[in-house]
Amino acid sequence: MRQSRLSETFKKLKRYRALFLMVLPGLAYLIVNNYLPMLGVVIAFKNIDYSHKGLFGLIYYSDWIGFKNFEYLFKTNDALVITRNTLLYNGGFIILNTSIAIALAILLNEVRNRLASRFYQSLVLLPYLISMVIVGYLVLSMLNVENGFVNKQILPMLGMHPISWYSESKYWPYILTIVNLWKNIGYFCIIYLASIIGIDQEFYEAATIDGASKWQQIRSITVPLIAPTITVMTLLGIGRIFYSDFGLFYQVPLNSGPLQPTTDVIDTYVYRGLMTLGDIGMSSAAGLYQALVGFILVMISNYVVARRNREQALF
């Protein structure tokens, strides 16, 4: 009995060995790139001592210190500031990106000339295509203290004095929100446009015959029918609310110290701890805090979607 089952398994393995072989490189890669670092989260509970060599030496021989790294992190004001910044920025981004992108998508859908519509789409999507480093340059050309377009052209026109943008933190919540909107609006717009195009034209024809105005049609047909897309996109956003666009918060403020009170988010904090301050303990504690809360949020938001509609759930 046992013999036959074993030989059965063996036969199956032989039959599928080519497929297993195909899986191998990708699987090995995910183990190295994703699963090994997952095990590496124990670093947050260790006092990493660089005198030990190699990854395993570093982790194995460094002392356990329990939750000390987390205690330090949450004792300072840092944890509060970076959590608050991360949540407020991402929350604002979700609301603004969604509402403005929907408005833009509705507008684009109204354009009858297809060539013109395609042209507008390309321009709106252009910022999404470039790297955050380039965005850093573009913002610099606007906000540079001596030569920037805003200080040299716009403010004098309004009779205002130049502002040293890169050292005054109070403007940055607005600046980063605008930059984020400018960069990502095309992406969200394309998503909602795809959803709007899918709406059956008969709804609009019937509404027109009944004398519904354009505004009424948008409110009672377009928005309700793209609601599933809005829900999914919003919940995906909420699931990722603990993760920020590192490039936006690192490149655009030019990593400027005085701006940190309003531009520091969890990702920039982790980066700085690791690369500039060499404070691995604090950095990995913040990283694990982010990964755990992020994981919980993804699970919750998926649960909410799944309860509403099984089809739309991520898993």
Next chain:
Amino acid sequence: MKNNQMNQTAVHILLILLSAACLFPFLLLFMASFTDEQSIVKDGYTLFPSRLSFAAYDYLWNQASTMTRAYGITIFITAVGTFVGLLISSLLAYPLSRKDMPVRGFLAFVVFFTLLFNGGLVPTYLVYTELFHMKNSLLALIVPGLLTNGFFVLLIRSFFSTSIPVPIIESAYIDGASEFKIFYRIVLPLSLPILATIGLMLTISYWNDWFNGLIYITEPKLFSIQNLLNRMLSNIQFLQQNSLGGNASAAAATIPMNSVRMAMAVIGIVPIVCIYPFFQKYFVKGLTIGAVKG
């Protein structure tokens, strides 16, 4: 019937204004790179500079060896990364799409879980630097981006399982074709649309990547174009200090500081913008399959 369409003129005016807002910073950057230093000091960066000059590009021409090297590195990592990334993603996706594959559910979970949880920057950094010693090697610019997580694999898998008829695979198997032969003679040729789309997304992410260079590369010789730009953003002298030759010292006295930075950024943008119209269709497709579950 009149109500059914918004006023086309109003719609166009609004959209033209919005498109202009998207385009404006690019135009400003472009003009700034051609502006004479004196007029930058006087008027700042503007769309209509009082005096044009090619000084910034002259200066960069002198640094051509540094620039071409950085471009070469970007092109190399983009080509290799896209090819290898696409290869291992589709190799992993195909068995997952086969309903008869043993332990398929478990493997799919292993791929999927990487979307939900990750170890974060610190452990990842230590794995690549302390275990694989990739600091200051070109591999560090390629390997971390191959499959950032299982997302692309899952997209390719769902294409395979919805668009490739099982009977074709079965009959090929009965005719004696090996699994690998089925994969590259039947499955891949039938999946060109998804491969092109994912390949494009990989290409753009490699071309735009500065993050891996920022954390793994400190040796200026290995900088990609994005890393060069990144370094120049904070340190304008960088190009000069790390010149690979050319007559930097001769030009040093008269570096057109304010425009040269902008010219660098223009050189970084131009290639991708030039080919943008040709791949826009696939790009839009890639974005929408990414969001609306494939």
